[in-house]
Structures are given as C-alpha cells and as structure tokens.
Amino acid sequence: MANVKAAIPKGTRDFGPVVMNRRNYIFDTIKKVFRKYGYQEIQTPTMENLDTLTGKYGDEGDQLIFKILNSGDYLAKAESLKQNAESLTSKNLLPVISEKALRYDLTVPFARYVVMHQHEITSPFKRFQVQPVWRADRPQKGRYREFYQCDADVVGSDSLLNEAEFVCIYDEALSLLGLKDFTIKINNRKILSGIAELIGKPNQIVDLTVAIDKLDKIGLDGVEKELLEKGFITADIEILKPVILLSGSNEEKLLALKSILSNSMIGLKGIEEIDKVFSYLKNFDLNHAKVELDLTLARGLNYYTGCIFEVKTNEAAMGSIGGGGRYDDLTGMFGKDGLTGVGVSFGADRIYDVLEELNLFPTDVNESTKVLICVFGEMEEAFAIPILNQLRKANINAELFPFGTKMKKQMQYANDKNIPYVVVIGGDEMESGLLSLKNMESGEQVKVNVEELIGKL
Amino acid sequence: MANVKAAIPKGTRDFGPVVMNRRNYIFDTIKKVFRKYGYQEIQTPTMENLDTLTGKYGDEGDQLIFKILNSGDYLAKAESLKQNAESLTSKNLLPVISEKALRYDLTVPFARYVVMHQHEITSPFKRFQVQPVWRADRPQKGRYREFYQCDADVVGSDSLLNEAEFVCIYDEALSLLGLKDFTIKINNRKILSGIAELIGKPNQIVDLTVAIDKLDKIGLDGVEKELLEKGFITADIEILKPVILLSGSNEEKLLALKSILSNSMIGLKGIEEIDKVFSYLKNFDLNHAKVELDLTLARGLNYYTGCIFEVKTNEAAMGSIGGGGRYDDLTGMFGKDGLTGVGVSFGADRIYDVLEELNLFPTDVNESTKVLICVFGEMEEAFAIPILNQLRKANINAELFPFGTKMKKQMQYANDKNIPYVVVIGGDEMESGLLSLKNMESGEQVKVNVEELIGKL
Numbered sequence: 001m002a003n004v005k006a007a008i009p010k011g012t013r014d015f016g017p018v019v020m021n022r023r024n025y026i027f028d029t030i031k032k033v034f035r036k037y038g039y040q041e042i043q044t045p046t047m048e049n050l051d052t053l054t055g056k057y058g059d060e061g062d063q064l065i066f067k068i069l070n071s072g073d074y075l076a077k078a079e080s081l082k083q084n085a086e087s088l089t090s091k092n093l094l095p096v097i098s099e100k101a102l103r104y105d106l107t108v109p110f111a112r113y114v115v116m117h118q119h120e121i122t123s124p125f126k127r128f129q130v131q132p133v134w135r136a137d138r139p140q141k142g143r144y145r146e147f148y149q150c151d152a153d154v155v156g157s158d159s160l161l162n163e164a165e166f167v168c169i170y171d172e173a174l175s176l177l178g179l180k181d182f183t184i185k186i187n188n189r190k191i192l193s194g195i196a197e198l199i200g201k202p203n204q205i206v207d208l209t210v211a212i213d214k215l216d217k218i219g220l221d222g223v224e225k226e227l228l229e230k231g232f233i234t235a236d237i238e239i240l241k242p243v244i245l246l247s248g249s250n251e252e253k254l255l256a257l258k259s260i261l262s263n264s265m266i267g268l269k270g271i272e273e274i275d276k277v278f279s280y281l282k283n284f285d286l287n288h289a290k291v292e293l294d295l296t297l298a299r300g301l302n303y304y305t306g307c308i309f310e311v312k313t314n315e316a317a318m319g320s321i322g323g324g325g326r327y328d329d330l331t332g333m334f335g336k337d338g339l340t341g342v343g344v345s346f347g348a349d350r351i352y353d354v355l356e357e358l359n360l361f362p363t364d365v366n367e368s369t370k371v372l373i374c375v376f377g378e379m380e381e382a383f384a385i386p387i388l389n390q391l392r393k394a395n396i397n398a399e400l401f402p403f404g405t406k407m408k409k410q411m412q413y414a415n416d417k418n419i420p421y422v423v424v425i426g427g428d429e430m431e432s433g434l435l436s437l438k439n440m441e442s443g444e445q446v447k448v449n450v451e452e453l454i455g456k457l
Numbered sequence: 458m459a460n461v462k463a464a465i466p467k468g469t470r471d472f473g474p475v476v477m478n479r480r481n482y483i484f485d486t487i488k489k490v491f492r493k494y495g496y497q498e499i500q501t502p503t504m505e506n507l508d509t510l511t512g513k514y515g516d517e518g519d520q521l522i523f524k525i526l527n528s529g530d531y532l533a534k535a536e537s538l539k540q541n542a543e544s545l546t547s548k549n550l551l552p553v554i555s556e557k558a559l560r561y562d563l564t565v566p567f568a569r570y571v572v573m574h575q576h577e578i579t580s581p582f583k584r585f586q587v588q589p590v591w592r593a594d595r596p597q598k599g600r601y602r603e604f605y606q607c608d609a610d611v612v613g614s615d616s617l618l619n620e621a622e623f624v625c626i627y628d629e630a631l632s633l634l635g636l637k638d639f640t641i642k643i644n645n646r647k648i649l650s651g652i653a654e655l656i657g658k659p660n661q662i663v664d665l666t667v668a669i670d671k672l673d674k675i676g677l678d679g680v681e682k683e684l685l686e687k688g689f690i691t692a693d694i695e696i697l698k699p700v701i702l703l704s705g706s707n708e709e710k711l712l713a714l715k716s717i718l719s720n721s722m723i724g725l726k727g728i729e730e731i732d733k734v735f736s737y738l739k740n741f742d743l744n745h746a747k748v749e750l751d752l753t754l755a756r757g758l759n760y761y762t763g764c765i766f767e768v769k770t771n772e773a774a775m776g777s778i779g780g781g782g783r784y785d786d787l788t789g790m791f792g793k794d795g796l797t798g799v800g801v802s803f804g805a806d807r808i809y810d811v812l813e814e815l816n817l818f819p820t821d822v823n824e825s826t827k828v829l830i831c832v833f834g835e836m837e838e839a840f841a842i843p844i845l846n847q848l849r850k851a852n853i854n855a856e857l858f859p860f861g862t863k864m865k866k867q868m869q870y871a872n873d874k875n876i877p878y879v880v881v882i883g884g885d886e887m888e889s890g891l892l893s894l895k896n897m898e899s900g901e902q903v904k905v906n907v908e909e910l911i912g913k914l
Binding site for chain 1: 460461462463464465466469470471472473474477478481492493494495497498499500501502503504505506508509520521523524525526528529530531532533539540542545546547550551554555556557559569570572573574577578579580581583584589591593602603614616618619629737740741742789790791792825826829838839842843846849852853854855856857859860861870873874
C-alpha cells in the first residue's frame with residue numbers, strides 16, 4: 001500500500017476539538033430555542049435521488065449538485081452510448097451512471113419528507129433540521145463545499161403567529177449567543193407584487209425584486225441602471241423610487257404604503273399581513289432584536305409568497321446571518337398542492353465568525369475535562385485510581401495522565417486542553433492523603449482531601 | 458417542472474421526531490461518557506479524497522465505497538479513453554471522472570486527521586467522533602447504506618490504563634442506557650500470535666483467527682473443517698482445541714495460558730497485557746458489565762495488534778453492540794510510522810434496537826413540548842400570548858395552537874406530539890384569570906393561576 005498524502009478535498013474542513021466545542025455551543029443554543037417553541041428535530045439522508053433534486057435550484061444550481069456514481073459496473077448500461085464517441089458527452093452519460101446526489105439544501109428534502117410521510121406527521125408540522133449540505137461552488141473565504149444549515153419550518157398553518165414566533169426565535173437565540181444589536185428585516189412578497197402592479201408590470205416581479213434586492217450593494221443608481229436594462233422605463237423608476245426610499249418608523253412606512261398601494265388588492269393583503277405580525281410582536285417581549293420593515297428586502301428564492309425575513313448584526317461587518325419566509329406551494333413539486341408553510345434558517349458559519357470577532361464565546365465552552373490527575377509512577381497511579389473513580393461518580397469530567405511522562409509535559413497537556421485544575425500526586429500526598437490542587441489559570445495551589453476536592457470542582 | 462415521486466434511495470432512512478429523540482438520547486449519553494473520560498469531539502468531512510480511502514478496506518471494501526462524480530464536464534479528460542470503446546471500462550474510467558468519495562468508516566479519516574494535524578494536536582490525543590458513514594452494501598434488515606458510527610480513540614499512549622478505561626466507558630454508557638446484563642469480551646492479538654507460534658504456523662495467523670472467530674456461529678466442527686481447508690492438519694487442531702476451549706474464571710484461563718504459551722515471547726507479552734488490564738479493572742468499580750477473557754475473540758480487522766474488545770448484551774438476541782482494540786501502525790498509511798493507539802466503537806443502530814426491544818427508552822425522551830395552550834378565538838389568543846411569554850421565560854417549552862381549529866383536533870395534536878399538559882383558554886378563564894390545566898396522561902384537570910402553572914410545570 002503506497003503512502004498517500006494526508007489531505008482533504010478543497011472546500012471541505014476538519015473540525016478539531018476547540019472549533020467543535022464552539023460549533024456545538026452555537027447549534028445547541030439554536031436547537032434549544034427551536035424546541036422551546038415546539039419545533040422537533042428530523043434528519044433526512046445525505047443522499048437523495050437525483051431526480052428529487054434536479055430542476056429545483058435552476059440550471060446553475062443543477063451544475064453545483066454533487067452527483068454520486070452508481071456502484072459496481074456503472075458503465076454496464078452505457079453500451080450504446082459507448083459506440084459513438086460523439087454522443088458520449090458528460091450530459092448524456094450522467095443519467096446512465098448516476099442516480100443519487102448529495103443534498104443541496106434542507107428545504108427540498110423537507111418538502112420531499114412532508115409528502116412522503118404526510119400520513120404520519122402531526123399538523124401543523126413544526127420541524128427543525130441541522131445537517132450539512134454540499135455545493136460544488138468555487139471555494140473561497142467563507143464559502144465551503146460542505147457547510148451546515150440550520151432550518152426550522154412549520155407547514156400546515158397559515159396563522160401569522162408563526163411568522164411572529166420566528167422573529168422571537170431569532171431574537172432569543174441570537175440574544176442567548178450574546179449578540180446585543182441586530183436587526184430582523186421583514187418584508188412581504190405581496191407588497192412587492194403590489195409595487196409591480198403599481199408600475200403596471202406585474203409579470204416582471206422577478207426582475208424588479210432581483211434589482212431592488214441589490215440596493216444595499218449597488219446603490220440607487222445601480223438599481224436604476226439594472227432596471228433600465230431589464231426593460232423598465234424612467235417613469236417606472238419614478239414611481240418605484242419613493243416607495244423603496246420610504247423612511248420613518250414601521251408604522252409610518254405602513255401608513256404611507258397603504259395609500260400608495262390603495263388600488264392593489266395583493267399589495268394591501270401584504271400590508272395587512274405585516275400589520276398583523278407587528279401587532280403580535282407588540283405582545284411578545286423581544287430581547288435585543290430591532291424589527292424593521294425593509295421594502296427593498298426581496299430575497300432571491302422564487303418560492304416565497306408572503307412574509308420574508310433577513311437578519312443582520314449591527315456589531316460586525318457581515319452579510320445576513322439568517323433569513324426565511326413563507327411559501328405557499330413548496331410540496332407541489334412532489335404532487336401535493338396547497339400546503340402553506342413558513343421557515344427560517346440560521347447561518348451558523350457566519351454566526352461563528354461574528355462570535356469570534358466579538359469575542360463572545362464563553363470561556364468555559366472549550367472546557368471539557370475539569371481536572372487532570374498527574375502522577376509520578378506506578379504506585380501513585382494505583383493511589384490515584386480510586387480518587388479518579390470518586391470524581392467521575394460525582395459527574396466530574398476527569399483524566400489521569402498515564403505515568404512515565406515528565407511533569408512539565410503533563411502540565412502542558414492540561415494547558416493545551418484548557419483543563420482548569422490539576423491534581424499532582426507524589427510521595428507526600430500519598431502519605432498525608434492531602435492532594436495538591438492547582439488552579440491552572442491563577443496558579444494558586446491548595447492542599448485538599450478528596451471530599452474537599454469534589455466540593456471545589 | 459415535472460412531478461417526481463417522493464422517495465429516498467434504498468438503504469437510507471428518514472428519521473422523524475420520535476426516532477430522532479431516541480437517537481439523540483443514545484448519542485448524548487455516549488458522548489457525555491466520552492467527555493467524562495477526557496475525550497473531545499472532532500468532525501471530518503463527508504467527502505475524502507478517493508486515494509485516502511482506496512486500498513484501506515480490501516478489494517471488496519473498495520467496491521463498496523460511494524464515489525462522487527467530478528463536477529462540471531467530468532468527461533473532458535476522458536477524450537483518449539472515449540476513442541476506444543473497448544478500453545472504456547468502468548475501472549479505467551473511474552480515476553478520470555472521480556476524485557472524491559464518501560467516508561466509509563471513521564477510522565481512516567481519523568488516521569488521516571492525526572497525520573495532517575500532527576503539529577496542532579495534544580498528545581496523547583483523545584478524540585471521539587459521531588458521524589454517518591456510507592457503504593454500497595446490499596441493503597437488508599438492520600443493514601443500511603448510511604449509518605452512524607460512534608468512535609473514541611486515543612493515540613500516542615501505550616499505557617494499558619487506556620484499555621481499562623474503555624472497559625469503564627462501555628460499562629458506564631451502557632449502564633446509563635439501562636442495560637443490566639452485558640459482557641465485555643476481551644482478548645489480545647499477541648495471545649493469538651502465540652497460539653499460531655505454538656502450532657508452528659505463525660504466518661497463518663490470519664487464517665487461524667478468521668476461523669476461530671467463527672466458533673460461536675459454526676461450532677467446533679465448523680472451525681475444524683475450515684482450518685483443514687486452509688492447510689492446517691489434525692495435529693494442529695489437537696494443540697489448538699484445549700486452548701480455545703479453556704474454561705473457568707479469567708484468572709484460571711490466564712494461569713493455564715501462561716503454561717501453555719510459556720515458550721512464546723509474544724504470547725506471554727499478550728498475557729501480561731491482559732493481566733495488567735484486569736488489575737486496573739479491579740480498582741475501577743464497574744456497574745453492570747461482566748468482563749470475560751474470550752480466547753476465540755479475533756475481530757476481522759487486520760490492523761489490531763494488542764488488546765481487542767467486543768461487547769454483547771445478554772438481554773436480547775443481537776450481534777455485538779460494540780468493539781475495538783489496539784493498533785500499532787494506523788497512521789503508517791499516511792507516512793507517519795510508530796504511532797500507537799487504541800479505540801472502541803458503539804453500534805448505535807443495534808443499541809437502538811435493543812433499547813426498543815427491552816422497552817428501555819425513558820418515557821420523557823419523546824417529550825419536547827411541555828405544555829400546549831389551546832384557545833377558541835382571537836381574543837383568547839391575545840390573552841394567551843403574555844402567558845406563553847412567561848412560560849418560555851421560565852424555560853418551559855410551550856406552544857400556542859393557532860386559533861381556528863376545533864378543540865378536538867388541538868387535543869389530538871397534543872396527543873400526537875406527546876405533550877403532557879394542555880391549558881385551555883375560553884371566556885371563563887379570561888374572566889377569572891384561572892386557567893384550566895389538563896394532565897394528558899391522567900386526564901386530571903385543575904384550575905391554576907399563571908404562577909401556579911409555572912410552578913407545576
């Protein structure tokens with residue numbers, strides 16, 4: 001067996017103990033909040049049938065799906081293709097040699113799950129899912145080919161209470177993680193449709209939303225330029241401008257919108273929905289979240305039909321750390337129409353970077369072993385084992401360093417693993433029964449018996 | 458977009474809320490014990506470079522690795538192959554169109570991890586890893602193409618304290634999960650080598666161990682037959698028989714072995730190692746585990762070099778629910794020689810089946826929402842929201858059912874989700890401020906105010 005270089009595919013990551021502890025802290029916090037609001041965990045397989053995924057993410061998305069080669073003699077069914085080198089293209093061969101692919105997001109597998117298990121699930125079905133997804137994107141800083149998504153959705157309920165509770169979920173989870181200044185932007189696709197109606201181009205809603213979604217990045221001039229390129233005229237933009245530039249409080253914006261969109265049924269419906277969400281939110285106490293009606297918020301995904309959300313921190317320069325919205329026909333692609341749902345997603349990798357930048361990881365997140373027992377030799381080891389037992393029986397995470405290693409190296413081990421306490425056992429300690437307990441942070445050293453040790457830890 | 462059938466690839470599974478809660482209970486219990494003994498979590502990518510995995514699991518294993526098709530125009534580099542239909546075989550094409558594969562186990566990625574991160578890791582490095590693996594095996598009852606492994610390993614320490622602690626880890630985790638009668642079988646590869654020496658066929662150690670490993674399944678006659686087929690003679694078997702049929706206590710077996718293998722250096726070394734593990738174990742208090750020296754235990758994997766383990770429950774008919782052992786050169790395949798390690802694995806899927814069969818899942822494992830608030834209409838909903846807030850502030854998982862659904866259906870929802878308490882709010886409750894709290898199990902109903910409600914939950 002030839003030696004191979006120890007390496008991993010580009011765009012993928014190993015997570016060592018320190019990073020894992022911090023990632024678990026983020027996931028556990030978010031999961032705890034999901035559960036508090038009645039969401040239950042599910043998991044779907046890493047592999048989905050290729051036809052479950054194909055066509056759901058646009059042509060570009062289809063290209064980015066990782067396909068799995070059929071096992072065994074995968075070319076067996078390609079005999080006729082093989083006879084003609086010209087017809088043997090990547091595109092033609094694909095359906096013959098691959099039937100499965102890695103999941104690209106958690107939304108399509110969830111829709112598939114809901115349809116497949118429709119007779120078992122409790123309606124409204126409130127589920128959360130925290131699993132990795134894979135995309136054959138070009139890797140770059142902050143963009144990986146394997147990354148976790150962290151989604152919660154409820155299907156089967158059109159109550160706007162769900163939307164309001166998702167705002168609470170964002171608020172509670174991000175506040176628990178230590179963020180103190182963040183904004184949950186909210187808009188409604190129906191308001192955007194109303195604006196498209198107002199301009200007289202309801203069919204160009206996608207072009208319109210794609211352009212105004214970029215206001216933050218490319219400015220008003222950029223949006224104007226893009227709209228002109230897409231066939232809008234200056235008069236359209238003159239109507240649009242005052243709407244997307246509306247300022248003031250949420251109430252002021254809504255009041256202005258009501259008169260601007262007074263002739264659009266769908267626009268007024270959108271306003272009514274937002275109104276209702278705000279009125280729910282008045283009765284929920286938010287911690288640190290600011291909630292802002294942002295009429296330029298559009299979100300790329302075409303399946304949204306009602307309220308949409310996006311979350312930004314104001315404490316660090318970072319894109320959105322979460323988003324979501326309501327969709328009215330997610331399961332139609334699997335033959336079950338008319339099921340409404342709403343969901344949100346947390347951007348765990350970005351949240352990680354924000355917490356790191358703001359130094360918000362609690363210091364004990366990376367503390368897994370509480371105490372390390374160091375011994376000089378075999379006799380001390382034998383003396384130490386009953387103590388180790390007692391510590392573990394008291395549910396204290398404890399390790400005994402195998403003897404035969406220099407004390408300095410054992411101390412280094414405690415340091416490297418962020419172990420806060422060390423007990424050293426030598427001849428004196430065995431004789432007196434009093435153990436030397438060292439606080440690794442302060443350097444302070446005290447003599448204690450086993451009961452005191454357990455009490456102290 | 459054509460409708461596709463909602464289905465998943467064969468051999469894969471969806472995990473719904475009930476199953477997820479139970480799986481999390483198993484994983485969380487095992488992880489807690491791993492942490493208690495100083496093991497820290499890591500995760501490696503789902504995809505590894507194909508050459509990292511190839512050649513590590515034998516020819517049959519290589520066939521069972523799921524390969525990932527290169528993205529984009531994957532046939533671009535296959536031009537010369539395409540010109541000749543005959544040379545265009547699955548085997549020849551594979552290295553051209555696939556560079557990555559799904560991880561097949563957690564051991565090889567761990568070895569790769571250790572070598573790749575050798576300058577960052579703390580030695581001895583104690584890691585655990587709980588992640589899915591994929592094998593293109595023929596699916597059958599209890600055998601899946603995607604399943605979780607649950608491994609802990611320590612590398613960089615040859616102390617037999619590690620072996621003894623793994624026995625404790627098995628004992629503590631399985632006892633916590635409610636098992637009361639299980640056996641940790643232990644043997645040592647060096648003893649098996651000693652037996653091969655005794656027979657005078659040290660080079661046939663693999664044939665020998667493969668055969669005696671089957672004693673449980675095929676009986677002594679079967680083992681005899683297989684050995685004769687492999688070129689052993691009757692005289693060999695006459696030497697072997699009394700050894701593998703040794704009975705009595707562990708001490709009695711070891712005593713007998715010492716004299717049988719008195720001329721085999723390696724055999725005596727193996728006995729010494731087992732002796733030392735037993736002497737450690739005398740000082741650790743085990744809960745429910747029986748520890749048994751089983752000289753027929755061989756375990757298939759060739760990389761084991763010292764102690765080996767296997768765990769069986771005596772309460773249910775089930776194969777091994779865990780196993781592991783010491784290896785002396787796992788990282789050699791990635792160019793780092795001489796690193797010793799020892800590790801164990803828990804068979805989570807089998808443990809799940811055992812707990813289910815023995816009815817050992819605690820009833821509250823599937824309780825995620827503690828209380829459901831049911832309301833008749835919009836006014837009651839408005840009345841309920843501040844109560845919902847107070848419950849959640851007190852860290853009680855609580856849901857408010859969106860109004861507009863019949864009370865019977867709301868009760869059904871509570872039942873289906875295993876929610877133990879329901880609060881119903883109607884006109885009376887709003888007037889009196891006293892809420893009706895129903896215990897869904899006993900059916901008992903009491904009137905309480907909000908403070909009493911929080912106290913009760």
